[in-house]
Amino acid sequence: MTDIVLLERRGRTAHLILNRPEKLNSLNVALFEALDAHVKEIAADPSRVAAVVLRGAGKCFSAGHDLSDIAAGEKPPEPNYQSKVIERISRLPLPVVTAVHGHCFTGALELALSGDLILAAENARFADTHAKWALTPIWGLSQRLPRRVGTSKAREMMYTCRTYSGRAAEAMGLVNACFPDDEFETGIESWVDEIASNSSFSHAANKRLLDSTDGLPLPAGLAHEVFRSEGKGPDMADRIAAFASRKKS
Structure with a gap:
């Protein structure tokens, strides 16, 4: 099960990698269970790492909540399970950096917002499309998004369902830095190394x-x-x- 999310330790950094590339890392219950297991492992001994990087394998961070999973009737192990996993990530006692390339839509944006910092590639695409599907946030977006970009911009994103580029996300303060696609990996490494060098x-x-x-x-x-x-x-x-x-x- 945990192969759906990989935990790679690179020096003193733990990389949590969403690993459903054939499904654009869409988020289903099994993925959250795998993610939760890794987060609990890190939380059990946070002194082993200096920072966590949350990212996606393949073409993108994540296309969002798996709509086929919703249609089939999800069966999480407890009520509000996904929001609890996202909260556990946000409460890890060490810096969490979300690294976004490609799609980061709706549920994926809610997951990305669990990071203390968000780094993006220029090819990143952010959107909240809850209103497109007659849904409302239940994983924290209505609280975390306005705290990051301000209430007015959050309303814009939620009401219009527009897609924003990595550069546009940087300009609005949704992401801390945006890198050219071919500098994305070195950009992440540089930021994480700088964080890890401190106490x-x-x-x-x-x-x-x-x-x-x-x-x-x-x-x-x-x-x-x-x-x-x-x-x-x-x-x-x-x-x-x-x-x-x-x-x-």
Whole structure:
């Protein structure tokens, strides 16, 4: 089952690869079960990796929710299962980078939004087409999309069902960076290496800080930061010593 999603460890980065290329990585229950198993494996020992990259095999990230699965009557192992898996990805205590090439439509966009950062190739195509099929989001899009692009742009995407290129997604703030297609792999590697070079303690603490204060009024958020900060990490002294040593040489 887990072959539907591959877990590849590349140095200190874990790549979660949607692996239904013959179906354009469309999302069905079996794929979510495989993804969930890998996410739980990472969560059991997050110290083994510095970052997670969520991506798709073959021609695209994912064409979206498998409509044939919907028509056949999905049988997830528990209610709201897919949204729970997406939430588990978003709550991993380390940076999650979604790497999108080709299609990223509707349910796939909801999955992509679980990433802390989204990187795109120029050939990426983003759309929310729930309204085209008389559906509404249940995997988090109505909450995560406006937080990333603003309410007005989210309404535009949801109401029009338009498709947006990688560059257009970058311009609206949906993705953090867009690369020429032939530089996509090196672009992902460069960003992930830069993230991994910094403290995993700080990444986890900062992520908890951002998640815990999301939506709070400024005074409450500031108080949370001041009084609930996790302080110094176990690698602080070594990092400062290494910096001082480089300055002397």
